[in-house]
Amino acid sequence: MPTPFASPAYVIGLDYGTDSVRALLVDARTGAEVEQAVHTYPRWKRGQYCNPAKNRFRQHPLDHLEGLEATVREVAAQVPAAQIIGLAIDTTGSTPGPVNEQGQLLGMLPEFAENPNALFVLWKDHTALAEAAEINYKARTWGGEDFTKYSGGIYSSEWFWAKIMHITRQDEAVAKAAYSWMEHCDWLTLTLTGQPLVGFKRSRCAAGHKAMWHASWGGLPPEEFLTHLELKLAGLRNRLFTETYTADEVAGHLSAEWAERLGLTTNTVIAVGSFDAHAGAVAGEIESYSMVKVMGTSTCDIVVAPTAEVGDRLVAGICGQVDGSVIPGMVGLEAGQSAFGDLLAWFRQLLEWPLQAATLAHSQVLSAEQLALFHQELSDNLLRQLTQAAAEVDPAESSVLALDWVNGRRTPDANQALKGALLNLTMGTSAPQIFRALVEAICYGSKQIVERFESEGIPVKQVIGIGGVAKKSAFVMQTLADVLDRPIKIAVSEQAPALGAAMYAAVAAGVYPDVLASQKALGSGFAETYTPNPARVADYAARYAQYQALGQFVESATAAQAEPVAETETQAVATA
CATH class of the missing domain: 3.30.420.40 (ATPase, nucleotide binding domain)
Incomplete structure (x- = not known):
């Protein structure tokens, strides 16, 4: 497929998994995977900030930032910096963390450096079981809209609001210092662009599947419902976001600081963040009514269907159905297994x-x-x-x-x-x-x-x-x-989520008009088929x-x- 770039152009997909981060350098014209690099999180590997017996799994942002710098510098060294025109990030989710007014994760501040509650609450953290049960009970009994209905009708302890409620109740110092909360994919994208927190483009994928965001009720659940869940949440909604954006859109450009740290230029476009399974589904060449199974420590099972065909149908017991969360113009439906x-x-x-x-x-x-x-x-x-x-x-x-x-x-x-x-x-x-x-x-x-x-x-x-x-x-x-x-x-691809992120980056950078075109041009195909x-x-x-x-x-x-x-x-x- 011809592109508007006659000269060499490359994009980078960054995939943050449970144990490590992978960077993939992709030729934006041919889909060739030029170079990849992997960095294992050292603090996570040592088991710091975690207590498996209590289902507590937290990750320090320094693991992520060190991995970002190490992997991107390694792959970017393969081509001239000016030819790397786009970068996109996918992460695990829901993996939220508390931030101050400048968008800095509290765990990066000296007073919270060793506090697990000030770090990222990993997807597999189940310390919010009671809060999830409470959300489900109150969503059905409070007398208004059931805000869990687009989340499969059952809210999980793995998700955004349950985790925020749990830490807000458990740790008063963190609750007071947290101006806002951000999903991991949003925080990393914000960090790379250096933009102000207010007005930053948050991920549709993350918000729709994990934070009960839906256009029909004006974004996030209203203040009345959130304070019904927990009075300490008062005011937080106004410090979060109203609009959300799909992963093929431009979040900003690489800041001067990070351009220098990564060996890139400030012309590099940074796309809106996404979740790993959704990016992986794009690289897996998902199409209507295909199921892409992302199989690692857990599974995420992604299905897409035309918006008009899904209509008002609600699929019970899954992890959400969100318009545009995988491919704009289609409903993304997510399910999965907590252990695979x-x-x-x-x-x-x-x-x-x-x-x-x-x-x-x-x-x-x-x-x-x-x-x-x-x-x-x-x-x-x-x-x-x-x-x-x-x-x-x-x-x-x-x-x-x-x-x-x-x-x-x-x-x-x-x-x-x-x-x-x-x-x-x-x-x-x-x-x-x-x-x-x-x-x-x-x-x-x-x-x-x-x-x-x-x-x-x-x-x-x-x-x-x-x-x-x-x-x-x-x-x-x-x-x-x-x-x-x-x-x-x-x-075929060994790094499918990173390749999917690169596909999003190629659209944001203007190489392709939409995700379907990027997917068709950059897809790597299939290695084999297992038959029953x-x-x-x-x-x-x-x-x-x-x-x-x-x-x-x-x-x-x-x-x-x-x-x-x-x-x-x-x-x-x-x-x-």
């Missing part, structure tokens, strides 16, 4: 513990450096061997059944209080059998999502896989194809029914255990 690769990593860590605690931690013959290398080699080999052995297990000879809710359930019908489970263990049960059951469980969770979309009138015509699990685990992908009884196409094995499909259908029965049992037991607490909370809410 995370579930398999949990089991690997469980098996590693005895060796680490009993042997490696007390070694008298290996240096600290040798221990670290040996542990990494052990970890890599363990997952490889588990996968190989699990693939050889005959499902007919193993009755082990697993439930994948170790990090709660995101979709369908968000409930982060739910827990995982294992059923049918015997003295003969092996580690590979359990591992296979865990793989099957995450695939059954995916099947529930597909069924929910279709039962709500949104057909899923094809499934596309992107992300680390999709690229690295043929066993998981074949099992998924068998469970879904559908072919699954795997995108007919011999497995019927077996998995029977086991899926058992999975659903186990899920119903665990959910009813969880509800029964929580009943007295829920009753007390309801009484408190009614009194308030």
Whole structure:
């Protein structure tokens, strides 16, 4: 496709994941991926500011800024700076943080530097379970509009307002110092442009899916509802935003300070921010009624449909439906699983513990450096061997059944209080059998999502896989194809969300007129397709029914255990 740029032109996509940031330099005329760089967050890797036992996961902005500088400088060095015309950022979400009037994250200030509540509250942080339950109760009972209806009808502890409520109640110093709150993708974009906070272009993707923003009620929920949720939220709405913008629009240009730090120029256009799964869906060449599954530590499942065809239809129990959140002119619908690769990593860590605690931690013959290398080699080999052995297990000879809710359930019908489970263990049960059951469980969770979309009138015509699990685990992908009884196409790009961000950047920089044109020109295609094995499909259908029965049992037991607490909370809410 011809472009208005006769001379070389490049764009950079920055993808902020849970563990690391990736920068991808893309030829804006051909789609060639010229260079990529990855930076792992050091503070996050050390477990700082987190407490997994309490579901607290926080990230320090210095991890993100250091990664930004390191990766962009590395990829930008491949071509003349003047030829890099656009940059766009995608991040995890909802990952909000408190900022002062200048837009600086509070955790960057000396008085809050070591306060986890002043940092970014990562998507997987579930400390706001009570606040999410309260939002859901009050949204249905306050006597006005139900502001959760475009968020699948169930607000999650993983999202914007629940997290703000929790920290506002928990930490008075942070609550008083927080002039506003920003999603990670917005804050990074603001930082690069150096613009004032007031009037800054906030992400439609983030606001619509996680902050109950919708054009029909004038943007964010009204002050009356927010103060009904929590009186301490009074005034915050006016310090947030009213309008939102799609990811193909110009947020600003690179500031002089950051142009120097990154080795770029102030002519570089910075696009409005987005979430990683939505950018990844664009790179996965999503089209009407395709489902792009972004498979990593968790999954995000993205579907787009023409706005006119969706109309007033509300899809229950998903993570939102937002006009323009993925592709302008289409409704983006999001679902997902709170644990996907995370579930398999949990089991690997469980098996590693005895060796680490009993042997490696007390070694008298290996240096600290040798221990670290040996542990990494052990970890890599363990997952490889588990996968190989699990693939050889005959499902007919193993009755082990697993439930994948170790990090709660995101979709369908968000409930982060739910827990995982294992059923049918015997003295003969092996580690590979359990591992296979865990793989099957995450695939059954995916099947529930597909069924929910279709039962709500949104057909899923094809499934596309992107992300680390999709690229690295043929066993998981074949099992998924068998469970879904559908072919699954795997995108070529190793860095799909970063490529999608680059596609947005190319539109913002004026190379292409819209996202569809950018997607067509810069798309990398598909590497392979996994097709269902007919011999497995019927077996998995029977086991899926058992999975659903186990899920119903665990959910009813969880509800029964929580009943007295829920009753007390309801009484408190009614009194308030």
